Amino acid sequence: MSTSIDLLSFSPPPSSMLSRTQFSFTHKPTFLLSSKKESFFTLRASAADNGAGVSAPAVTVEEPKVREASEGPTESNGAVEAPEVKAVNKFEDPKWVNGTWDLKQFQKNGQTDWDAVIDAEARRRKWLENSPESSSNDDPVIFDTSIVPWWAWIKRFHLPEAELLNGRAAMIGFFMAYLVDSLTGVGLVDQMSNFFCKTLLFVAVVGVLLIRKNEDIETLKKLLEETTFYDKQWQATWQDETTSGAKKE
Amino acid sequence: MASMALKSFTGLRQSPQEQQHPHFIAQALPRQQKFRVSAAKTSPKLTNRNLRVAVIGGGPAGGAAAETLAKNGVETFLIERKLDNCKPCGGAIPLCMVGEFDLPLDIIDRKVTKMKMISPSNVAVDIGQTLKPHEYIGMVRREVLDAYLRERAEKNGASVINGLFMKMDLPRNFEQPYVLYYTEYDGTKGGVGEKRTLEVDAVIGADGANSRVAKSINAGDYDYAIAFQERVKIPDEKMVYYENLAEMYVGDDVSPDFYGWVFPKCDHVAVGTGTVTHKGDIKKFQLATRNRAKDKILGGKIIRVEAHPIPEHPRPRRLSGRVALVGDAAGYVTKCSGEGIYFAAKSGRMCAEAIIEGSENGTRMIDEGDLRKYLEKWDKTYWPTYKVLDVLQKVFYRSNPAREAFVEMCADEYVQKMTFDSYLYKRVVPGNPLEDLKLAVNTIGSLVRANALRREMDKLTI
Numbered sequence: 001m002s003t004s005i006d007l008l009s010f011s012p013p014p015s016s017m018l019s020r021t022q023f024s025f026t027h028k029p030t031f032l033l034s035s036k037k038e039s040f041f042t043l044r045a046s047a048a049d050n051g052a053g054v055s056a057p058a059v060t061v062e063e064p065k066v067r068e069a070s071e072g073p074t075e076s077n078g079a080v081e082a083p084e085v086k087a088v089n090k091f092e093d094p095k096w097v098n099g100t101w102d103l104k105q106f107q108k109n110g111q112t113d114w115d116a117v118i119d120a121e122a123r124r125r126k127w128l129e130n131s132p133e134s135s136s137n138d139d140p141v142i143f144d145t146s147i148v149p150w151w152a153w154i155k156r157f158h159l160p161e162a163e164l165l166n167g168r169a170a171m172i173g174f175f176m177a178y179l180v181d182s183l184t185g186v187g188l189v190d191q192m193s194n195f196f197c198k199t200l201l202f203v204a205v206v207g208v209l210l211i212r213k214n215e216d217i218e219t220l221k222k223l224l225e226e227t228t229f230y231d232k233q234w235q236a237t238w239q240d241e242t243t244s245g246a247k248k249e
Numbered sequence: 250m251a252s253m254a255l256k257s258f259t260g261l262r263q264s265p266q267e268q269q270h271p272h273f274i275a276q277a278l279p280r281q282q283k284f285r286v287s288a289a290k291t292s293p294k295l296t297n298r299n300l301r302v303a304v305i306g307g308g309p310a311g312g313a314a315a316e317t318l319a320k321n322g323v324e325t326f327l328i329e330r331k332l333d334n335c336k337p338c339g340g341a342i343p344l345c346m347v348g349e350f351d352l353p354l355d356i357i358d359r360k361v362t363k364m365k366m367i368s369p370s371n372v373a374v375d376i377g378q379t380l381k382p383h384e385y386i387g388m389v390r391r392e393v394l395d396a397y398l399r400e401r402a403e404k405n406g407a408s409v410i411n412g413l414f415m416k417m418d419l420p421r422n423f424e425q426p427y428v429l430y431y432t433e434y435d436g437t438k439g440g441v442g443e444k445r446t447l448e449v450d451a452v453i454g455a456d457g458a459n460s461r462v463a464k465s466i467n468a469g470d471y472d473y474a475i476a477f478q479e480r481v482k483i484p485d486e487k488m489v490y491y492e493n494l495a496e497m498y499v500g501d502d503v504s505p506d507f508y509g510w511v512f513p514k515c516d517h518v519a520v521g522t523g524t525v526t527h528k529g530d531i532k533k534f535q536l537a538t539r540n541r542a543k544d545k546i547l548g549g550k551i552i553r554v555e556a557h558p559i560p561e562h563p564r565p566r567r568l569s570g571r572v573a574l575v576g577d578a579a580g581y582v583t584k585c586s587g588e589g590i591y592f593a594a595k596s597g598r599m600c601a602e603a604i605i606e607g608s609e610n611g612t613r614m615i616d617e618g619d620l621r622k623y624l625e626k627w628d629k630t631y632w633p634t635y636k637v638l639d640v641l642q643k644v645f646y647r648s649n650p651a652r653e654a655f656v657e658m659c660a661d662e663y664v665q666k667m668t669f670d671s672y673l674y675k676r677v678v679p680g681n682p683l684e685d686l687k688l689a690v691n692t693i694g695s696l697v698r699a700n701a702l703r704r705e706m707d708k709l710t711i
Contacts, residue, residue, distance in 0.1 A: 122705035125370045129649065129706070132502040133371060134543035137490065141371045144657060145698045157701040230584075230639045234632065236469070236565035237624060 091127045095120060100143040114152035121145065169208045176204065299324045299611035302604060303429055303449040304407075304597075305414045306456030307332070308391075309590050310576025312398025313350065314453050314597030315407040318604065323611040325407035326447060327399065328414055328431055336391040337478055337555030339512055339519070339587070341495075344384055344673040346591045350598075356393055358515040360385035362493045367541065368656035369500035369649045376659050379666040384673055386495070389590075390515060398594070411435075412445070414456065417465040419570065423616070427452055427571070451571040451615060453600055455593070458558040460578035469565035471580045473558040474507060475528045476587070477535050478521030480514065483549035490545060491518055498522075499652040502537040506646055507587070509538035511545070517552060523587065525561055559587055573620045575600050581627075583635055585642040591675065592631070599623050633677040650699035657695045663688055 095105040101120055106113045121143065135141070177188050180197065191197040211217055300323045304315045307329025315327040341361070346352065362385050363377035403409045411434045418428035427449050432442040454462025458473060483491075491513040503509035509522035520542060522534045539546070560580035567579045575581070576593030583592070600623045605611070607619025645655035658664050663684045671677055679685075 118702065118705060122702050123709060125649075125653075125702060126706040126709050128370045129501070132369075132500065132537060132541060134545075135367045135371045135373055135498070135541055136544040138544070140373050143372060144660065145653075145702065146657070146694070148698070150694075153698060153701060157704070226643060230562060230636065233471075233562040233565075234628065234635070237563065237567040239565075 089131065090133055091124055093120065093124070096124065099139055099141045103147075114148050115156060117148055118152070118156060165208050165212070169205060172204050172208065173201070176200065294613055295611075300451065300604070300608045300613070300615065301326070301426070301449040302451045302453060303328060303427075303447060304453045304455055305429075305462050306454070306460075306576075306578065307399045307409065308336070308395050308455060308457060308576065308593060309398060310578070310593035310597035311453070311455035312395060312402050312597070313594040314455060314575060314601040315402035315409075316398065316405050317598050317601035319402055319405040319407035321601075321605045321610050323601075323604065323608065325402070326449065327402055327407050327409045328412050328429075328447075329399065329409065330411070330413040330434075332396070332399075332409075332411055333392060334395065336395070337476070337557045338391045338590070339476075339478075339510065339521075340389050340391060340514060340590075341512065341588070342387045342389055342394075342590050343588075343675060344387070345675055346594065347387060350398075350594060352387075352394075352397070356389055356397055357387040358390060359388040359513050360493055361388055361495045361513070362386075363495075365494060365496045366656045366659045367496060367498045368653045369502070370653065371541075372653070372656055374656050374660045376665045376668070379662055380669055384669070385493070386673070388495075388512065388514060394590075413442070414461055415444075417452065417462065417572075419465070423614075426450055451604060451620075452573075453597070453604075454572060454574040454578045455576050455597055456578055458560055458577045460574065462572060463564060463574055463578050466566065466569040466572050466574075468567065468569070468574060471564050472525060472561040474523045474525040474561055474587070475531055475556060476521060476523035476559050477531045477556045478519050478554075479535065479539075479551050480517050480519050480553040480555070481546055481549040482517040482552050483546050487545060487548070488513075488516075488518070496542065496545075498538055498541050499646070499655065500537075500541075501649050502534070503541060504534050504538075506642075508646075509534065509541065511538075511542050518546065518549075520546060523559065531556070559589065567624060568617065568620045570617055571615060571620065573600050573623060581631075583638045585638040585646070586672070588672075596623075596627055599627055631675075634671070634675060637671075637677055644696075648703070650703040651696065653699040653702075654692070654695035657699075658688075658692055661688070661691060 095102050101117055103112050103117070106116050106120075108116070177191060180191055181187060186194070186197075210220060302318050302323050303326045304311045304318070305328050307315075307327050311327055311329065315325050318325040340358075342352075342357075347354070347357070362380055363375060366374045366376060368374075399409055410431070412431040413434070415430045415432060417430070420427055429447045429449065429452070431445055431447065433445050434440055434442045452462060454460050454466075456462055460468075463469075491511065493513070495513060496511040498509040498511075500509075504522045504524050505527050506525050507523040510520070512519045512521075520535075520538055522531070522538045524531060524534060527534075560577055560582050561584065563580035564574065564578075567574045575596040577589055579596065581592040581596055582589040600620070603619055603623035603626070604615055607613075607615040607622065645651050659668075663680070667678070667680055
């Protein structure tokens with residue numbers, strides 16, 4: 001539930017993202033009811049369906065679970081033991097080839113769909129976080145997130161948040177300018193040339209940047225303490241000198 | 250006033266030492282000295298005997314300290330409770346230690362020249378390509394290294410006593426000695442041992458993380474990590490992979506604030522992990538480490554299980570009177586990598602050198618000021634190293650995204666070069682500023698990307 005709310009908070013929700021959420025939410029109940037046949041059908045559909053690059057990966061997550069459960073131990077794991085003790089459902093995905101994402105499979109309109117690559121990698125990491133796998137020399141993971149170009153990251157993550165923060169800053173700015181004007185009669189142009197007002201502006205910008213949630217205030221305080229904690233531990237032995245040899249307990 | 254008193258006294262001595270004194274005066278005047286009756290240089294020359302120093306603990310710190318003391322004319326007693334102690338330890342020593350401590354090359358079981366860093370999502374990065382052919386990380390067996398250093402100390406004139414230090418009587422005034430109470434073992438297994446006492450002028454506490462010397466001087470406590478390790482004998486064909494390669498696994502599953510490792514030893518590997526904050530879950534972390542290395546240690550047999558505490562930071566008080574702590578007892582283990590052997594040996598040596606200098610090769614009584622010189626020198630020389638590693642730990646061991654970024658950064662050649670240079674030679678070298686800038690930008694980029702992916706991950710429910 002919280003996931004959909006989170007997405008809606010982006011001012012204009014990108015329609016593809018919203019549809020993806022709905023897709024993944026509705027897909028879950030159907031997965032539970034679906035038979036093996038249906039999951040295979042969706043698997044084939046995703047392989048052929050390169051157009052909707054965003055929706056396809058949502059399907060592949062569920063399919064390994066179904067495959068393993070119904071098909072028996074045909075995994076690449078090669079483990080000889082019975083599955084119940086050592087059962088590891090390895091992360092598998094048709095686009096994950098030789099330890100990296102095969103960018104050719106992420107084509108959309110002749111160009112690589114970086115959003116899909118980011119989604120796929122997030123899914124892989126989430127999978128591994130829930131069930132860590134052995135790192136193997138035979139199929140090493142060599143994916144490096146830096147292959148996704150910088151503008152793709154900015155477009156996806158920075159811009160929505162930047163919009164949010166700019167909106168906040170604008171609202172605060174407008175309100176404060178109005179307030180100061182009504183209290184002191186100083187217009188906007190004259191406010192800008194006043195040092196105190198410039199300081200207030202700086203504080204407002206920094207505040208909007210650093211404090212985005214209520215918890216951030218505590219986090220910042222803790223971070224500040226952290227930076228000097230280790231130094232204090234090292235200096236502890238020198239405190240003795242200034243207390244004229246008195247024993248501390 | 251104190252300086253004038255010193256100068257008049259030095260008129261009686263030979264000239265070369267006079268030049269030292271202004272230097273010494275500048276450092277020997279912490280406010281505390283004003284309350285003392287005498288500073289070291291004016292303390293009495295010892296008659297009929299040399300300075301007696303007891304080194305409690307015969308590990309790298311104790312062995313190095315005892316050797317330096319004995320070589321320079323101090324009457325040294327090295328008290329070690331278990332002469333054949335097979336200590337649980339990673340066993341990695343940097344290249345500079347071999348040179349600085351003249352270690353024979355046959356002590357080193359393996360020369361590790363490659364490392365693999367493995368991220369939470371199993372991205373594996375090989376590091377070590379920038380190493381020159383003569384550079385390596387030495388893997389040693391602690392029982393071999395410790396015994397070698399102790400024997401060398403003995404050859405130089407130290408008396409090695411097989412005994413367990415129990416407690417210590419602090420002197421009531423400057424003239425009185427420290428009285429040590431220890432139980433001496435005569436070498437027969439299971440023997441109860443005899444209680445003995447020993448009077449010495451100064452004590453070096455090198456007795457490790459649970460130091461009794463530290464307790465005797467109310468040195469205070471420190472936070473410590475628990476390191477848990479299993480020695481696994483793996484089949485020969487799998488051992489070939491670990492011929493000169495060590496692995497580091499990072500991830501929340503392996504440890505919330507440290508790393509899991511597979512280090513090759515003489516004929517087996519050590520698989521282990523550690524933690525400060527979640528000590529109760531250490532078994533779970535060990536299972537996760539074994540799981541992550543499963544493919545490579547499949548078919549292995551666990552031959553030994555061991556655990557030990559690793560200090561996270563120095564004790565609040567590292568010396569008191571004429572008692573100084575060195576090595577793990579003082580808490581000289583770095584963050585991020587958890588390295589302690591080199592720093593233990595080096596601090597033992599530095600403390601011994603300070604005693605030698607303050608006592609003028611064992612001919613004078615020393616005082617706290619002389620030992621403080623060792624602390625000053627230590628802090629000045631190694632503080633940058635410790636601080637940098639602390640910052641690295643705080644930034645990169647924080648969370649899974651940070652660890653992913655860490656492993657990504659390790660792929661960079663400049664990072665590898667800087668890391669190995671600072672590890673092997675124990676210097677924090679300022680690199681090329683342009684490269685540093687590029688490195689900073691790349692680091693921030695990696696962190697931002699990994700955290701962005703983490704935010705995507707949080708939205709997913711699998």
